[in-house]
Amino acid sequence: MVCALPRSVRRILQAATAALLALGALLWWALSANGERAPSGRVTLVTGVPTGVYARYGELLKQDLARDMPELDLRLTRSEGSIDNLRQLVAGKAQFAIATTDAVAAVRGEPGADRLRACARLYDDYMQLVVPKDSAVRSTKDLRRLRVGVGTDGSGVQLITRRLLEAAGLDFARDIEPVRVGIDRMPKLLEQGKLDAFFWSGGLPTTAVQRLAQHFPVRLVPLGDLAGGLHRQGERTRYYRAAVMPADAYPRAQDGRAVKTIAVANLLVTTDRENAALTQGITRTVIDSRDRIGREVHAAQKVDLRTAVFTDPLPLHRGARRYYLSVKP
Numbered sequence: 001m002v003c004a005l006p007r008s009v010r011r012i013l014q015a016a017t018a019a020l021l022a023l024g025a026l027l028w029w030a031l032s033a034n035g036e037r038a039p040s041g042r043v044t045l046v047t048g049v050p051t052g053v054y055a056r057y058g059e060l061l062k063q064d065l066a067r068d069m070p071e072l073d074l075r076l077t078r079s080e081g082s083i084d085n086l087r088q089l090v091a092g093k094a095q096f097a098i099a100t101t102d103a104v105a106a107v108r109g110e111p112g113a114d115r116l117r118a119c120a121r122l123y124d125d126y127m128q129l130v131v132p133k134d135s136a137v138r139s140t141k142d143l144r145r146l147r148v149g150v151g152t153d154g155s156g157v158q159l160i161t162r163r164l165l166e167a168a169g170l171d172f173a174r175d176i177e178p179v180r181v182g183i184d185r186m187p188k189l190l191e192q193g194k195l196d197a198f199f200w201s202g203g204l205p206t207t208a209v210q211r212l213a214q215h216f217p218v219r220l221v222p223l224g225d226l227a228g229g230l231h232r233q234g235e236r237t238r239y240y241r242a243a244v245m246p247a248d249a250y251p252r253a254q255d256g257r258a259v260k261t262i263a264v265a266n267l268l269v270t271t272d273r274e275n276a277a278l279t280q281g282i283t284r285t286v287i288d289s290r291d292r293i294g295r296e297v298h299a300a301q302k303v304d305l306r307t308a309v310f311t312d313p314l315p316l317h318r319g320a321r322r323y324y325l326s327v328k329p
Helices: 007-032 053-068 082-090 101-107 156-167 186-191 207-215 224-231 276-288 290-294 298-302 318-326
Strands: 041-046 072-077 096-100 116-132 147-149 177-179 197-202 218-221 241-245 259-271
Touching: 041 053, 041 082, 053 072, 053 096, 053 276, 053 290, 053 298, 082 096, 082 101, 082 116, 082 156, 082 259, 096 101, 096 116, 096 156, 101 156, 101 259, 116 156, 116 186, 116 207, 116 241, 116 276, 116 298, 116 318, 147 186, 156 197, 156 224, 156 259, 186 197, 186 207, 197 207, 207 218, 224 241, 224 259, 259 276, 276 290, 276 318, 290 298
Parallel strands: 041 072, 041 096, 147 177, 147 197
Antiparallel strands: 096 259, 116 197, 116 218, 116 259, 241 259
């Protein structure tokens, strides 16, 4: 014989059951994010060379992601630069990458590149032409017949270097002696007299250039005169803009003077294969961590919610778009 429960007890049980069902639904929503998996598991972010800004930015972002998404195991891998990063994304070797907008445009048309999506516009890279302080080089045209560090194959710096040389009326293969090494080797080679100059494209300041200037007299050659020649090359160069490196970027290399140059924006890039909840969470951390990361990587101070959505030539990933809509005033 089953005894009927008092009405008051039944009401308590009904309320508890309803609360549990509501909690279960809430947990299901939080974990599934509209049917997608929760932000957990192993994810790879491909950055760049060890002494570049990409690598340091990635290290600091990893720290903040560990706080915001403790179930996420973010792995950092290094690369030759932007174009290499994008190709690794397309090949499925990484899930996220940092890359310049001109590199994104350069790989357009390659197999799988149509799957690339953006999470955020980050900060600008500034093109830097570094020479010994006593060098006779005063403009890019003066590099003729010299040994010039141009970045490794597959790097964003070599991509823009080729275009800058073209804008200056120089042929990459015939008019200079291109030395295809990255920022991890170029400063030492310049110091040893094995390079006459090197190009670098990176956030300000780039640690390797900063360290070189602290113990070896160097100078930055202005590049602002090449803006017109760059833009005359057509659609492929529309992502470059004239910019000014502030006088305090490399105080010892600039003698208190600002330097006119060329800048290009960086994007945090993923593919349309990635989970929206994961992408939304990473985008949120990128925006929220600006001030903390910016204390160590000055370029990151430029990350801004108001400009992060301007990711041309890539559309926003659906998860990133979801984040921006959630914080829209």
